[in-house]
Amino acid sequence: MARLLHLNGAPGVGKSTLAQRYAAEHPGVLACDIDRLRCFVGGWEDDFAGAGAVIRPVAQAMIAAHLDGGRDVVLPQMLADEGERAGFRAIAADAGHDYVHVLLRAPRGVAQERLYGRSADDPLHAVVRAEIDAAGGAAAVDELDRRLALSAEGAAGVILLDAGAGPAATYDALVAALG
Template identity: 55%
Template sequence: MATLLHLNGPSGVGKSTLARAHAANRPGTLVCDIDDLRSWVSGWEDDFVGTGAAVRTSALALITAYLATGRDVVLPQLIVTPSECARFEAAAADAGAAYVGVVLDVAPGDLLERLHGRTVTPVSAVVSRIIEERGGDELVLRGRRELLDLAPQQGWTVVDTTDRAAALARLAGLVG
């Protein structure tokens, strides 16, 4: 059975990095990075949130169609609204696939170090600007806490990313 592995977590925790590494170990796995898709839309830098909402609808269609081929999808995407997560769970179900929700975590100090030390790309630069405009490090740490509180309610597994190899092994074990 195909699986949609949703890697949720705060900015800087390593969602995209682990998604690519997980997919590399499982040939045929689609990495559906909505932040990358967002950058395909003209003007996305000035309407990051609005573009993201529009692109998520396209991503849902892509994910559903790809899962229906019997292949896995990994989705590295911060989503804190349960109803929005439910849309991705429903997409997996519509394709006859499993949904595995994961919250990636790391100690607060490590999270901020990773966030501030990540490679600057057009997408990460816009994300960093938005984070600063909305509260900086405190916003990121508050979001981390909210996700950790939400995880048990949603049935999401929390995976510590301190050790990348251990985190990848844990992810592999979750999808079978």
């Protein structure tokens, strides 16, 4: 049985960093970073949300195929809406695979500091920062984190991890939590 490991959390909390390390240390695991896949859709810089809507079904098909091949997938994607999470959970569960939801949280200000500390040389990071700025900047990151925490309160089986200590400590905590 394969496993879909969903790393959820506010922008800048470390989802992609953890996913990359997890895949690097677990041969055969697919790190399916939807934000990176958006970059393959023409015009993504001007319509980030629209590119996400276009690429999400493609990502879901990739995830399903990889799981059905008996290999794990790690999904670093902020999904604050239970309906969106349910769609990804169903991809795994309907085919008899496990879905593990990990919510990464950091003390106030940490995710924003990481988000705004990323290199502006990466076009994806520049677009994500612009999207966050348009939504209210640091206050928007706080609001997203609050929404994620509220949605996790009522959800069964969510693994909560403190991502404030940095990538290495968070990775160690993730591996320990997964057993």
